[in-house]
Amino acid sequence: MTLEALIFDVDGTLANTERDGHLVAFxxxxxxxxxxxxxxxELYHELLNVTGGQLRIKYYLKKYNxxxxxxxxxxxxxxxxxxxxSIYVR
Known part of the structure; x- marks a missing residue:
């Protein structure tokens, strides 16, 4: 079997997994x-400037809560x- 195509994906490239997956799961x-x-x-778009989910939560608490x-x-x-x-991977 010969490969006819190869797709490289980074989270969020082919689908908006941040908005439609991670945000919903949070x-x-x-x-x-x-x-x-x-x-x-809108808030999540700003929070995406912080790398990593745990750091993102801490940033949210420090700035907004x-x-x-x-x-x-x-x-x-x-x-x-x-x-x-665990919610995201369901």
Missing amino acids: NLAFKELGLDWQWSN TEFQHDDLDNFVASIHKLKT
Whole structure:
């Protein structure tokens, strides 16, 4: 069998997986955890300037949700991101 075509893909190149996948998964994770956070397309577009989901959540908290407190923020953010990833891959 001879290859007739080869496609290289980077997340978001062939489909808008950020808007239609990752953003949706973040918002579902927030909802499942009882958080009243809802990221809009516009906000998420800004947050994409921060590389990495966990850093993105921390940036959001620092800039837009400064009153949020948690005793173990690093582990809490990691658990949000883990749930988000499990939702995304469903």
